[in-house]
Amino acid sequence: MSPATPSASTLLKPRRRVSLVTVLATLIALISLMPLLFVVWVAFDSGWEKVSDLIFRPKVAGLLVNTGLLLVTTLPASLVVAVALAWLIERTDLPGRRIWSWLVTAPLAVPAFVHSYAWNSMAPSFHGLGAAVTVSLFAYLPFVYLPIAAQLRGLDPSLEETAASLGKSPLQIFFLVVLPQLRFAMLGGALLIGLHLLAEYGLFVLTRFDTFATAIVDQFQSVYNGPAANLLGGVLVLACLVLLQFESRLRGEERYARVGSGSTRNRIERPLGGLRWIAALLPLGFVAFALGVPLVTLSRWLYLGGTAVWRMEFVSSALIQTALLAGVGALLTTAAAFPMAWLSVRRPSRMQRALETAHYYVGALPGVIVALALVTITVRVALPLYQTVFTLVFAYVLMFLPRALVGLRAGIAQAPVELERAASSLGKPPFWAILHTTARLAAPGAAASAALVALGIANELTATLMLAPNGTRTLAMRFWAYTAELDFAGAAPYALLMIILSAPLVVLLRLEASARETL
Secondary structure (H helix, E strand, O other), rough: OHHHHHHHHHHHHHHHHHHHHHHHHHHHHHOOOHHHHHHHHHHHHHHHHHHHHHHOOOOHHHHHHHHHHHHHHHHHHHHHEEEEEEHHHHEEOOOOHHHHHHEEEEEEOOHHHHHHHHHHOOOOOOOHHHHHHHHHHHHHHHHHHHHHHHHHHHOOOOOHHHHHHOOOHHHHHHHHHHHOOOHHHHHHHHHHHHHHHHHHHHHHHHOOOOOOOHHHHHHHHHHHHHHHHHHHHHHHHHHHHHHHHHHHHHHHHOOOOOOOOOOOOOOOOOHHHHHHHOOOOOHHHHHHHHHHHHHHHHHHHHHHHHHHOOHHHHHHHHHHHHHHHHHHHHHHHHHHHHHHHHHHHHHOOHHHHHHHHHHHHHHHHOHHHHHHHHHHHHHOOHHOOOHHHHHHHHHHHOHHHHHHHHHHHHHHHHOHHHHHHHHHHHOOHHHHHHOOHHHHHHHHHHHHHHHHHHHHHHHHHHHHHHHOOOOOOHHHHHHHHHHHOOOOOHHHHHHHHHHHHHHHHHHHHHHHHHHHHHO
């Protein structure tokens, strides 16, 4: 009987742990539903007749078509280019692989609307769907490249060796063995890009491509029509739910952690032979457009503006405020996302997917919708919190939960659950079992998640404009004020500082990706 007793007690511990994590994840999911409940309330308060008049019209159908075309064009292109880049850099003898791995990640330091600002300044006639897809590809591709590259470094080469021993060609091995193992990373990165495309405003305004996000902000700014803007936001929420459901079904419930004795073996390196220098044209072309265009444009405007555009009393204040908001918001958002990330990997179920959807959908809402919801709630229920730092940071946590969740989910997925169970069987309480095993192994992923969130906060615009306390002027706010007046030279210092502030965070992301190789 003695062996049975420890086994029974061991089985009870994970249940108590799951219950606690589920409670935390449910609480955060309910809080995340606030903007959605606000949209529902606006629809209910407006009445069906007004809702039908605002939603069922040709303008909305056109926006839906534009948004759909943007997704079905940008996402496949991003996946193809990201997989090709990751394979060349991580699995071949491409010249300068280490340098390329840093340069391909570097465009994350350039805010999406700064990419648009650069392209619009260099080629004013470049606009429409083609421009929107092109600029989106250069701005957001690192979001999917990073997890794919990290996953490639962590794959066990024995599966590829076995396939090769069975007579499979390198191309067959890639499509039959390697590519299926990249599905988790590919879908997570594509989902993150898709959510950004649904919510992005500045990029598409400057490329003159109408989406739901641009229509919502324009509607609000033109006639201050809250119901119309929020009802359009409801359509955007439905689009997000469709995207989440599609990603969830494709993802499945497979495991991706390696379990076995010894350390991870060195990855297989494929020789390119005479194609080495031709293959280098792909990363060279991507870096030239994704980094070269913004840097050349900024250099030009800074040269034309001279020292007069560097008004240090405004520049230093905006830099400090942006850094503080980004740091605090990143830490709180990452902590809030951890329970859901753990459930997503360890206990996949219908309930988990519902809770995960509640975490994700808010990432597809434009900042103006989240801001409108919080403005209404604080004015009606908690007036002392109206236009305070607390409300602004709270908005950041809601908006950037998807960024934190994707990074944490990938990190936890590579931490074997057997280690967690072993810690519990040795008498560790549930909290300490997670802390000593999964949390430690997922720490690089948590750092990457915090960096991604900080990047987003440092570049966030619309919600900050509506919720920031009096006197708050972030770098993005200053940049957009000058851009709105077509003062590109005046905007250049703030764009440059956003890039400089984001650069260390991109370095952290790249270091985290390298650290996964040693797990």
